[in-house]
Amino acid sequence: MIKYRHIEEYRCIRSKRTSTHEVNMMDDMFKNTAKIFKALSDENRLLILELLKTGEMCACKLLEDLNIGQSTLSHHMKILSESGLVEAHKEGKWMHYSISQKGFKFLNSWVEKYVDESVSNNICNCGL
Numbered sequence: 001m002i003k004y005r006h007i008e009e010y011r012c013i014r015s016k017r018t019s020t021h022e023v024n025m026m027d028d029m030f031k032n033t034a035k036i037f038k039a040l041s042d043e044n045r046l047l048i049l050e051l052l053k054t055g056e057m058c059a060c061k062l063l064e065d066l067n068i069g070q071s072t073l074s075h076h077m078k079i080l081s082e083s084g085l086v087e088a089h090k091e092g093k094w095m096h097y098s099i100s101q102k103g104f105k106f107l108n109s110w111v112e113k114y115v116d117e118s119v120s121n122n123i124c125n126c127g128l
Helices: 007-015 020-039 043-052 059-065 070-083 101-115 117-121
Strands: 086-091 094-099
Touching (some): 020 070, 020 101, 043 070, 043 086, 059 094, 070 094
């Protein structure tokens, strides 16, 4: 995956004659990141992530710990799973959920781009 540290770098790539494939990859990266931040923008989903920190949990256990119905839980888990922050698998009639290390590593690398002091020294030289 291609990583862009600054929006200026994104503009440079967009302004140059780059392949459609590269631009599409970049746009997909932003769409995927937006899914993650959408998943993090709800109090119930944050609570679910907090509960999953202790390890894999069955949907039935999550329902016991949360004050929400099964359809609401399913909605939240779908958003968390699609964002890549949570992994799911079915055992019998119940879904089991756990934190996705890969998803949180991606989130961590995204956030680090904005707190890394070396980023402030990276200035685009494309002439825009």
